Amino acid sequence: METNRTDFAxxxxxxxxxxxxxxxxxxxxxxxxxARLHEAMRYAVLGGGKRxxxxxxxxxxxxxxxxxxxxxxxxAAVELVHAYSLVHDDLPCxxxxxxxxxxxxxxxxxxxATALLAGDALQSLAFDVLAGQALCVNPAEQVEMIxxxxxAIGSRGMAGGQAIDLASTGxxxxxxxxxxxxxxxxxxxxxxSVVLGARxxxxxxxxxxxxxxxxxxxxxxxxxxxxVLDAESDSETLGKTAGKDARQNKAxxxxxxxxxxxxxxxxxxxxxxxxxxxxxxxxxxxxxELIDFIVLRRH
Amino acid sequence: METNRTDFAxxxxxxxxxxxxxxxxxxxxxxxxxARLHEAMRYAVLGGGKRxxxxxxxxxxxxxxxxxxxxxxxxAAVELVHAYSLVHDDLPCxxxxxxxxxxxxxxxxxxxATALLAGDALQSLAFDVLAGQALCVNPAEQVEMIxxxxxAIGSRGMAGGQAIDLASTGxxxxxxxxxxxxxxxxxxxxxxSVVLGARxxxxxxxxxxxxxxxxxxxxxxxxxxxxVLDAESDSETLGKTAGKDARQNKAxxxxxxxxxxxxxxxxxxxxxxxxxxxxxxxxxxxxxELIDFIVLRRH
Numbered sequence: 001m002e003t004n005r006t007d008f009a010x011x012x013x014x015x016x017x018x019x020x021x022x023x024x025x026x027x028x029x030x031x032x033x034x035a036r037l038h039e040a041m042r043y044a045v046l047g048g049g050k051r052x053x054x055x056x057x058x059x060x061x062x063x064x065x066x067x068x069x070x071x072x073x074x075x076a077a078v079e080l081v082h083a084y085s086l087v088h089d090d091l092p093c094x095x096x097x098x099x100x101x102x103x104x105x106x107x108x109x110x111x112x113a114t115a116l117l118a119g120d121a122l123q124s125l126a127f128d129v130l131a132g133q134a135l136c137v138n139p140a141e142q143v144e145m146i147x148x149x150x151x152a153i154g155s156r157g158m159a160g161g162q163a164i165d166l167a168s169t170g171x172x173x174x175x176x177x178x179x180x181x182x183x184x185x186x187x188x189x190x191x192x193s194v195v196l197g198a199r200x201x202x203x204x205x206x207x208x209x210x211x212x213x214x215x216x217x218x219x220x221x222x223x224x225x226x227x228v229l230d231a232e233s234d235s236e237t238l239g240k241t242a243g244k245d246a247r248q249n250k251a252x253x254x255x256x257x258x259x260x261x262x263x264x265x266x267x268x269x270x271x272x273x274x275x276x277x278x279x280x281x282x283x284x285x286x287x288x289e290l291i292d293f294i295v296l297r298r299h
Numbered sequence: 300m301e302t303n304r305t306d307f308a309x310x311x312x313x314x315x316x317x318x319x320x321x322x323x324x325x326x327x328x329x330x331x332x333x334a335r336l337h338e339a340m341r342y343a344v345l346g347g348g349k350r351x352x353x354x355x356x357x358x359x360x361x362x363x364x365x366x367x368x369x370x371x372x373x374x375a376a377v378e379l380v381h382a383y384s385l386v387h388d389d390l391p392c393x394x395x396x397x398x399x400x401x402x403x404x405x406x407x408x409x410x411x412a413t414a415l416l417a418g419d420a421l422q423s424l425a426f427d428v429l430a431g432q433a434l435c436v437n438p439a440e441q442v443e444m445i446x447x448x449x450x451a452i453g454s455r456g457m458a459g460g461q462a463i464d465l466a467s468t469g470x471x472x473x474x475x476x477x478x479x480x481x482x483x484x485x486x487x488x489x490x491x492s493v494v495l496g497a498r499x500x501x502x503x504x505x506x507x508x509x510x511x512x513x514x515x516x517x518x519x520x521x522x523x524x525x526x527v528l529d530a531e532s533d534s535e536t537l538g539k540t541a542g543k544d545a546r547q548n549k550a551x552x553x554x555x556x557x558x559x560x561x562x563x564x565x566x567x568x569x570x571x572x573x574x575x576x577x578x579x580x581x582x583x584x585x586x587x588e589l590i591d592f593i594v595l596r597r598h
Contacts, residue, residue: 143441
């Protein structure tokens with residue numbers, strides 16, 4: 001077990017280095033015009049973050065024995081989308097936040113207009129990355145993968161979840177309403193990370209369905225743990241403003257069910273996620289380790 | 300000539316009706332959650348605008364004898380991108396504008412956060428539309444078309460042009476600098492509209508290059524005329540705030556070369572655009588009429 005854990009930590013660090021290098025190469029050269037926009041895009045993406053979505057894409061790619069160079073692109077695309085959503089989410093008209101990944105948020109480091117455009121351009125870049133080179137043997141499948149990401153992050157996915165979140169601030173939410181918000185706001189992109197990673201390789205219908213179930217549990221567990229950490233940690237540990245949910249009077253798993261119950265719920269989701277992986281053998285080892293990491297993390 | 304002009308007016312109205320119906324069907328149902336976001340997306344897209352980009356896509360599609368249903372999707376995608384860019388461009392941190400297409404801008408009619416998310420979701424929807432169904436016989440070509448749009452609207456395209464525009468406000472610009480801004484800010488999407496419309500049909504390398512040259516002239520001519528109209532028209536005629544460029548101390552073709560010279564430049568571009576179409580026969584009639592419309596319009 002100890003060996004495995006060390007092994008996983010090494011794997012995670014290696015993949016985090018990989019995705020950093022891939023993103024570094026994909027992001028526009030800060031020396032090229034418009035330089036300030038390119039700098040802001042790089043600032044928003046590079047040098048921080050746990051890279052949970054790329055890690056999920058890499059782990060799912062391994063489970064489907066996918067070619068690494070292809071998974072690199074999928075992993076980059078989902079992280080670019082995640083970074084864009086954080087930049088826009090931090091803007092004054094949204095969460096109005098000043099701290100992210102231990103540094104000033106993008107609009108504080110640059111300005112609001114540049115942050116807005118950086119987010120916009122990061123979204124376009126994600127699609128450029130997915131469409132710019134072959135991702136699978138069959139181009140028709142690549143088109144499907146692009147549609148899957150577009151759908152996951154649009155008004156019925158991530159952006160929709162942010163809108164539900166906005167509408168919910170200061171409202172009493174039931175548990176199903178809270179769950180619905182998170183399934184959209186964070187769950188859809190996490191699900192896309194897993195599914196797209198797997199689709200870079202060989203993945204039959206049964207395996208795809210199992211991975212999809214895993215991803216749904218992982219996405220929700222990630223959010224439940226996020227709520228617990230926001231309530232129980234300090235800003236320094238988190239690298240972002242802690243205690244924000246309570247101050248903004250936002251419904252969270254902690255506000256609805258209490259921290260202890262929320263931790264138990266995350267543990268149940270972890271068990272469900274592992275169960276979804278039962279049809280897989282050793283090739284899904286990283287996915288198993290990742291769900292442990294997501295649920296047991298401290299920041 | 301008179302017959303032709305009536306004919307063109309009829310064609311234009313028919314295509315404007317077509318694209319309205321296509322967009323109406325593509326945009327999310329306002330009754331579905333998140334309703335406010337869906338309403339804002341529809342508000343930003345439907346019921347207004349000259350639909351110049353869809354008209355160019357349709358005309359280029361006719362020149363390449365493309366299947367109408369395919370061009371519908373391309374035309375919708377470029378208009379969704381255009382609408383998203385207007386919503387974000389009008390936000391307080393950008394142009395801070397209150398009037399668009401004769402109505403309150405999206406963030407005035409709704410709120411800033413909703414307008415931000417509506418723009419974000421419209422961009423995703425554009426890619427969903429391009430990837431959601433077959434656009435050409437060869438899916439590899441469809442992937443290329445998606446990459447072309449992503450590139451045209453990213454940091455080296457439309458979003459980059461907006462960043463250059465931001466950086467230029469209050470600055471003296473040379474004519475080449477002004478041209479560089481517009482080639483990115485409006486030119487790249489107009490070019491994509493023509494090229495994507497043509498790629499829905501049969502278009503060999505020579506024809507593609509000719510259409511690309513046409514599109515570059517048309518995009519620049521569109522902007523030159525826009526500058527003239529902004530300087531010479533009133534808000535009611537334009538349906539958007541007139542005289543804004545001068546008040547914001549923005550460099551324009553009118554501020555650099557004067558209105559008369561700017562009109563002559565637009566006319567030169569029209570002649571160049573028509574020359575680019577010389578290899579084509581009657582199938583390019585709508586493109587020829589469209590460049591006349593773009594240069595000779597009064598709003």
